[in-house]
Amino acid sequence: MPRWESNTRERLEAAALALFTERGFEAATVADIAERAGLTERTFFRYFTDKREVLFAGQEALRDRMLAAVTETPAGTPPLAIVEQALLAMTPIFDARREVVHARQRVVHANAELRERELHKMAMLATLLAEALVTRGVPPTTATLAAETGMTVFRLAFMRWIETGATTSYAESLRALFATLTDVVTATGA
Numbered sequence: 001m002p003r004w005e006s007n008t009r010e011r012l013e014a015a016a017l018a019l020f021t022e023r024g025f026e027a028a029t030v031a032d033i034a035e036r037a038g039l040t041e042r043t044f045f046r047y048f049t050d051k052r053e054v055l056f057a058g059q060e061a062l063r064d065r066m067l068a069a070v071t072e073t074p075a076g077t078p079p080l081a082i083v084e085q086a087l088l089a090m091t092p093i094f095d096a097r098r099e100v101v102h103a104r105q106r107v108v109h110a111n112a113e114l115r116e117r118e119l120h121k122m123a124m125l126a127t128l129l130a131e132a133l134v135t136r137g138v139p140p141t142t143a144t145l146a147a148e149t150g151m152t153v154f155r156l157a158f159m160r161w162i163e164t165g166a167t168t169s170y171a172e173s174l175r176a177l178f179a180t181l182t183d184v185v186t187a188t189g190a
Contacts, residue, residue, distance in 0.1 A: 009047050009057070011037040016054040017100065020107040025051075025114060052117060055104055058093070059121055063128060065089040070132040079138045083150030084178050086129060087157075094161075094170045105162045126151040153177045 015036035019028035030051050034044045048054050069089035073082045094101055108114040126147045133143035157174040164173070 008037075008039065008043065012039065012044055012047055013054055013057060013100075016051060017103055017107065020055075021103055025107055025111045052114065055108060055114060056117065056121060059125075061093055062090050063125060065093065066125065067128060067132050070129065070136065079133055079142055079146035080150065080178075080181075082133060082136070082138075083129060083146050084153075084174070086132075087150055087154050087174055088171055091169070091171045091174075102162055102165070105158075122151055122155065149181070153181055 012033060016028065016033045019032055019036055022028075023032075028051065030041055030044050033051065033054070034041045037044075048057065066086040066089055069086040070082055073085050077085070108118050129150065130140070130143040130147035133146060134140050138146070154174065157177045158170065160177070161168060161170045161173040
């Protein structure tokens, strides 16, 4: 394939994911990824700072959808319901890339360094979500509690979605866990 094709980023992502799956994250080099994509290492570095970032590319789109949903949720909506809507807003991205998301998660799960990076990225999303809630007038402590709780629900729902493969959707997993959270919070005791 010629180097000037418009799908360079996608080719690099596909090559990296294939190599990470075949060889493991540590064994695949930037040179290997570029070669598999039919590109140069220099081209790789125009799109990604390092090979880890190939797996975390697209975070901006998730962030933007999430924050837009916070803004678009009607006034008077409780903070945790706003968070749920924000997390549900990611559904189209996950649904459109289901196989890639599942393969990516397997690579991340197999590598401690990548799991740590993912936790860091999720913490950053929680902070942005809390800030967006504060902008809507939610008190800071309430905003932080709602955002952190929501991100915990997201993490569990996302893992459930990955584990169930094609038998359930991300949105179904997320809604089910928010319902479980409601049950936990409103339970009168065992």
